[in-house]
Amino acid sequence: xxxxxxxxxxxxxxxxxxxxxxxxxxxxxxxxxxxxxxxxxxxxxxxxxxxxxxxxxxxxxxxxxxxxxxxxxxxxxxxxxxxxxxxxxxxxxxxxxxxxxxxxxxxxxxxxxxxxxxxxxxxxxxxxxxxxxxxxxxxxxxxxxxxxxxxxxxxxxxxxxxxxxxxxxxxxxxxxxxxxxxxxxxxxxxxxxxxxxxxxxxxxxxxxxxxxxxxxxx
Amino acid sequence: xxxxxxxxxxxxxxxxxxxxxxxxxxxxxxxxxxxxxxxxxxxxxxxxxxxxxxxxxxxxxxxxxxxxxxxxxxxxxxxxxxxxxxxxx
Numbered sequence: 001x002x003x004x005x006x007x008x009x010x011x012x013x014x015x016x017x018x019x020x021x022x023x024x025x026x027x028x029x030x031x032x033x034x035x036x037x038x039x040x041x042x043x044x045x046x047x048x049x050x051x052x053x054x055x056x057x058x059x060x061x062x063x064x065x066x067x068x069x070x071x072x073x074x075x076x077x078x079x080x081x082x083x084x085x086x087x088x089x090x091x092x093x094x095x096x097x098x099x100x101x102x103x104x105x106x107x108x109x110x111x112x113x114x115x116x117x118x119x120x121x122x123x124x125x126x127x128x129x130x131x132x133x134x135x136x137x138x139x140x141x142x143x144x145x146x147x148x149x150x151x152x153x154x155x156x157x158x159x160x161x162x163x164x165x166x167x168x169x170x171x172x173x174x175x176x177x178x179x180x181x182x183x184x185x186x187x188x189x190x191x192x193x194x195x196x197x198x199x200x201x202x203x204x205x206x207x208x209x210x211x212x213x214x215x216x217x218x
Numbered sequence: 219x220x221x222x223x224x225x226x227x228x229x230x231x232x233x234x235x236x237x238x239x240x241x242x243x244x245x246x247x248x249x250x251x252x253x254x255x256x257x258x259x260x261x262x263x264x265x266x267x268x269x270x271x272x273x274x275x276x277x278x279x280x281x282x283x284x285x286x287x288x289x290x291x292x293x294x295x296x297x298x299x300x301x302x303x304x305x306x307x
Binding site: 031034035046048051052054055056059145148149158161162164165168169179182183185186188189190192193195196199200202203205206207 | 231232234235238239241242245260263264266267269270271273274276277278280281282283284285286287288289300301
């Protein structure tokens with residue numbers, strides 16, 4: 001692969017969770033990630049366990065970067081992935097691309113010196129800072145509609161269920177607002193399904209025996 | 219108990235919540251089968267948890283199978299050719 005600057009356009013991202021385009025984006029990102037992660041080579045460099053982890057990692061990164069920075073779970077997932085990057089052998093710049101796309105600097109443990117240079121990253125950081133400082137505000141007086149809605153959600157979501165959901169959805173623990181949690185859960189579930197579909201497609205493709213249809217018919 | 223922060227786009231209405239809930243219901247495979255009108259919301263959330271868990275398990279399983287497959291793949295197999303052509307596009 002040609003060397004790419006940060007926020008490279010080779011990674012596909014930022015579309016709606018349910019679309020076919022989204023599935024294909026995951027697939028493409030997955031292939032890119034696998035190749036750069038070294039999992040795609042048949043060299044003996046990796047143990048089975050390492051390879052499995054690399055595949056899982058590539059799949060999650062593909063999902064997060066395909067979904068983009070809009071949903072919170074996506075940013076949280078990308079942050080988790082880039083902070084777990086450090087213990088192991090580093091793949092290459094695609095991880096930095098995903099990191100630049102969706103990084104949440106306040107929650108990520110890694111030094112973000114490199115990050116500050118890229119303009120898109122600056123945007124993300126500015127947005128995140130705004131979000132974080134908003135959270136620090138004291139509880140504003142709620143409008144009646146919000147109070148009613150909040151009451152409705154509270155009735156609706158039993159404590160235990162909300163807690164369970166928070167653990168399943170990346171970044172869920174940061175979602176105090178149960179309305180947000182519900183929306184994020186929905187988006188996450190749809191996106192997960194797309195991830196599964198993309199991986200199944202890849203698996204089927206790789207398992208295909210020598211297929212006469214593959215012969216060039218031009 | 220609730221936070222002071224409403225949705226960043228403004229107040230979420232009760233309608234939007236109901237919409238989210240019905241979308242969740244439409245998403246879950248089991249509730250589609252039952253074709254139920256108004257399932258209990260707690261049950262719905264419980265099923266959502268199970269659904270997400272099962273999707274996680276599937277991703278794990280698929281990762282296993284993919285990594286097995288990739289470790290045995292040689293560069294001349296049709297699978298490798300497909301990958302190369304997708305990456306080229």
